[in-house]
Amino acid sequence: MWSPERVNGLPPLVLLGHGGSGHKRGKRQLDLARWFATEAGAAAVAIDGPYHGDRALAPGADYQRRMADTGIAKVTDGMVADWLATLNAVTALDDVDGDRVAYLGLSMGTRFGLPFVAAAGSRLRCAVLGKYGMQQPAGMPAEIDMGPRLAEDAPGITVPVLYHVQWDDELFPRAGQLALFELLGSPGKQLIGFPGKHAETSAVSIDAWREFVR
Secondary structure: OEOOOOOOOOOOEEEEEOOOOOOOOOHHHHHHHHHHHHHOOOEEEEOOOOOOHHHOOOOOOOHHHHHHHHOHHHHHHHHHHHHHHHHHHHHOOOOOOOOOEEEEEOOHHHHOHHHHHHHHHHHOOEEEEEOOOOOOOOOOOHHHOOHHHHHHHHHHOOOOEEEEEEOOOOOOOHHHHHHHHHHOOOOOOEEEEEOOOOOOOOHHHHHHHHHHHO
């Protein structure tokens, strides 16, 4: 958890989900958390995804295969429960404004973040999602296909959403990303697209995420 030094009243809270092969203390998580704490006067919290970071069984372990072996429904429900528990624990501290909470997570941060945003409902003010879609990469185990789960959860999201599409994404086809955006039930959803492959993230796009949340 990162907290601003000086704010008037209780700071809002931003929950940060990381991408695949990342972890809660990755460079992007640190950069985002520190920006929110210093520039936006918001607290930020990050937790590890399944079989990542402090949850990894061994360095370089195949987290996708572990998810497949465990069962993607069980893994997803577990991650949603972990985010809800995190939200409950942090807002119970009386150090943040529990009525002003956002979620920001792309790629794997959307794989598990979108179901969490749906489950959290009106407890969130907004969300930044993207770099994910209804069609998973050909190299991923078929057992971890999130298409059916996302199709079930996306229509239930009603908070404002900023959805990032990486236009030349070699992992998640553009058509599948646009299809997922269409499924979002939010009347306040916005779509932004940037050229480049999956791992490319421009400073302009990061600025867009941060300003949308602020």
